[in-house]
Amino acid sequence: xxxxxxxxxxxxxxxxxxxxxALRGVSFEIERASFVSFVGPSGSGKTTILNLIGCLxxxxxxxxxxxxxxxxxxxxxxxxAFRGKHIGFIFQDFNLMPVLTVYENIxxxxxxxxxxxxxxxxxxVEKLLEEVGMADQKNKYPDQISGGQKQRxxxxxxxxxxxxxxxxxxxxxxxxxxxxxxxxxxxxxxKDGFGTTFVFSTHDQxxxxxxxxxxxxxxxxxxxxxxxxxxxxxxx
Amino acid sequence: MGNLFKISVRNLFxxxxxxxxxxxxxxxxxxxxxxxxxxxxxxxxxxxxxxxDSMIGHLQVHRKGYVASIENLxxxxxxxxxxxxxxxxxLKLQPEVEDYSPRIKFGGMFSTFVETTxxxxxxxxxxxxxxxxxxxxxxxxxxxxxLHRGEILIPELLARGMKAKIGDMIVIVATNQDGxxxxxxxxxxGILESATGPGGRDGYIHIEDAMEVLRMEEMEISEVAIRxxxxxxxxxxxxxxxxxxxxxVNRQGARSLEVHxxxxxxxxxxxxxxxxxxxxxxxxxxxxxxxxxIMNVMIMAVYERIREIGxxxxxxxxxxxxxxxxxxxxxxxxxxxxxIGNVIGMVIIFILNVSGWxxxxxxxxxxxxxxxxxxxVNMLVVSAIVIFVSVxxxxxxALKASRMDPIQALRHV
Numbered sequence: 001x002x003x004x005x006x007x008x009x010x011x012x013x014x015x016x017x018x019x020x021x022a023l024r025g026v027s028f029e030i031e032r033a034s035f036v037s038f039v040g041p042s043g044s045g046k047t048t049i050l051n052l053i054g055c056l057x058x059x060x061x062x063x064x065x066x067x068x069x070x071x072x073x074x075x076x077x078x079x080x081a082f083r084g085k086h087i088g089f090i091f092q093d094f095n096l097m098p099v100l101t102v103y104e105n106i107x108x109x110x111x112x113x114x115x116x117x118x119x120x121x122x123x124x125v126e127k128l129l130e131e132v133g134m135a136d137q138k139n140k141y142p143d144q145i146s147g148g149q150k151q152r153x154x155x156x157x158x159x160x161x162x163x164x165x166x167x168x169x170x171x172x173x174x175x176x177x178x179x180x181x182x183x184x185x186x187x188x189x190x191k192d193g194f195g196t197t198f199v200f201s202t203h204d205q206x207x208x209x210x211x212x213x214x215x216x217x218x219x220x221x222x223x224x225x226x227x228x229x230x231x232x233x234x235x236x
Numbered sequence: 237m238g239n240l241f242k243i244s245v246r247n248l249f250x251x252x253x254x255x256x257x258x259x260x261x262x263x264x265x266x267x268x269x270x271x272x273x274x275x276x277x278x279x280x281x282x283x284x285x286x287x288x289d290s291m292i293g294h295l296q297v298h299r300k301g302y303v304a305s306i307e308n309l310x311x312x313x314x315x316x317x318x319x320x321x322x323x324x325x326x327l328k329l330q331p332e333v334e335d336y337s338p339r340i341k342f343g344g345m346f347s348t349f350v351e352t353t354x355x356x357x358x359x360x361x362x363x364x365x366x367x368x369x370x371x372x373x374x375x376x377x378x379x380x381x382x383l384h385r386g387e388i389l390i391p392e393l394l395a396r397g398m399k400a401k402i403g404d405m406i407v408i409v410a411t412n413q414d415g416x417x418x419x420x421x422x423x424x425x426g427i428l429e430s431a432t433g434p435g436g437r438d439g440y441i442h443i444e445d446a447m448e449v450l451r452m453e454e455m456e457i458s459e460v461a462i463r464x465x466x467x468x469x470x471x472x473x474x475x476x477x478x479x480x481x482x483x484x485v486n487r488q489g490a491r492s493l494e495v496h497x498x499x500x501x502x503x504x505x506x507x508x509x510x511x512x513x514x515x516x517x518x519x520x521x522x523x524x525x526x527x528x529x530i531m532n533v534m535i536m537a538v539y540e541r542i543r544e545i546g547x548x549x550x551x552x553x554x555x556x557x558x559x560x561x562x563x564x565x566x567x568x569x570x571x572x573x574x575x576i577g578n579v580i581g582m583v584i585i586f587i588l589n590v591s592g593w594x595x596x597x598x599x600x601x602x603x604x605x606x607x608x609x610x611x612x613v614n615m616l617v618v619s620a621i622v623i624f625v626s627v628x629x630x631x632x633x634a635l636k637a638s639r640m641d642p643i644q645a646l647r648h649v
Contacts, residue, residue: 080554083550084553091547095543099243100246109552
C-alpha cells in the first residue's frame, strides 16, 4: 500500500469575502521510504500540501490517506495523536524549544507525545545524537549552536518517534549552501537508515536534484513530475 | 508531570525579570495578608481575652429579661434560690465547665464619711470569681489580691475621685428589693484598674456581705458567670446549656432562664466581627492582585510563545498537555510567591513579637503590647487561595494556547 494517497484534493481559504484556491484538484501517490520534494514559486501550494499531509489542515474536497488512514475525517485530538505517532516535522526556522537542551529537545516528543520509559528514551535519543553528529553538543541550548546544528537537532527530533513520514517545509531556507547540502544529505542518510519517507518543499533549485521524485507546483496545480533516473515532463 | 514541571520552571526562568516581579507581587500580597491577619487576630484575641477574663466570663445565665434591663441592676429580676441551686447543680455536672461564679449585682451609695457617690457592686465568692475571671486579680493595681468579708475592691476612677486609699473605711448604702435602706461599713482592700466594656468599672464585695446589705434571707443571685475549658466551644456549649435549661418555666409556662454567650453581652463582639469582615476584604484584595498579575503574565507568555505552541502542537502534543503546561506555570508562580511570602511574613511576625513594637491603647488601657501570632490554619487557607487563584488565572491563557490552530501559530511572526 502507498504511504500517501492524494486524489483530487482541493483547498480553499476564505478571507472575508475573498476565496483563495490554494490547491485545485491535486492527485499523486507517494511510496514508503521515498525522498520526495515539492517545488514551486511562492503561493504555488507547497506548504498547503505539506499541511494537509501532515494533518495540520483538512482539504476542502478530495480524498487524502496517510498510512491507510483517511486523515481528512480525523478530529482535532485524533489528528494530534496521529501526528505524534506517524509523522515527524522539520521546520524552516528549526523551532527548537529554547528552554531545553539539544538532548531534551530530541527527547521532548518521546516524553510529551509518546510517554516512553526512560531507558528506551535514552537509547533512542543517544542513537540519534550519534547519527546526526550532535552527541558532543547534547547539553547545549539552541542559542549556543549554529543554524546547521539546529537543523540537525530538528531532524533528530523528527525521527525520534520512529515515524513513517517526515515532512519538512523549506528545511534549508535559512541555511547557507554548504550547510543546506549537509542537512539534505543527513535527511537522505536517515531515510536510508530508518526507511522513513521524507517529503520536503523547497524553491532552491540546487537541492531539488537531491530528491528521488520532484513534484512541480504552480497556482495550486501539479504541473510536472520528475523521477530521478526516469523520464521528465509527465504530469501525474 | 515531572517533565511538565521541569519545562514550566525553565520557561519561568527564561523571563527572569517578569517572573521575579510577579512572584514578588504575590509574595508582597501574602506578607501583607499574613501580617494583617496575625496583628488583627492578635488584637481581637487579646480584646476578647480582656472582655471575658477580666469581667464577664465566657457565658452567663440570667433570669429571663434581666439582660434587657441590666443597666438598672434590677433586684426583682434575680434568680430565686431554687433556680440558682438548679443552675449550680447542672453546671457541676457539665464536663466542659472549668468554673463558675454566682454574682449578686446591685447599685448603691458609696460614702467616705466626707463625700458620697454612687457605685455598682458585684457580690461574689472571691475564690470562685478569681477562677472564673482569671484577669480580675491582675486588675488589682494597689492592695491585696484577695477579698475577705468586710472588704471591698473599688474601681480606680472612684478611688481617685473620692480620694479613697487602701485601708480606708467606707460605707455602702443600698435599697433592697422591698424598698428598705441598709448600710454596711467596709475596708478598702484593693483598687481595681478600669477595663473597657460592661462591668469594667464595678466594685466587688463578698457575696455574703451583699446579702447582708440587701437583707436577703436566702441567696438570690443576679447572674452566674461561667468559664469553660475550651474557649472555641463557647457557642456550642451555650446552645447545649440553653437546651438543658429550657425546661425551667415560670408560673405562666414561659421560660424562666436564659443563657448568653460573651458575644451577646459585650459590644466588642461587633468590633470583632468588623475585624473579621476587614480580613475578608483584605483577602479579596490579595485574590485580585494575584488574579490580575498572573493572568497578565500568562497572557504575555502565550502571546510571546505562539510559534512554540504551534511547534509542539504540530509534533503531536495533545491540547490537554499544552493546557497543563501553562497551568503548571501559573501553579509554579503561585507556589513560589506563596512560599516566599509565607517565609518573609513569618520572619516579620517573629521580629514584631520579639521587639514588642506593636502597642496600642484600648479605652483607658494604655500601651497594650500585641503579640502577633501566625494561625497555621489561616496561613494554609491564604496559601491555598493564592495557589488556586494562580491556576485559575492561568486557565484562560492556557485554554487559548491549547485551542490554537497549529498552522496559524506556526505562521505567527
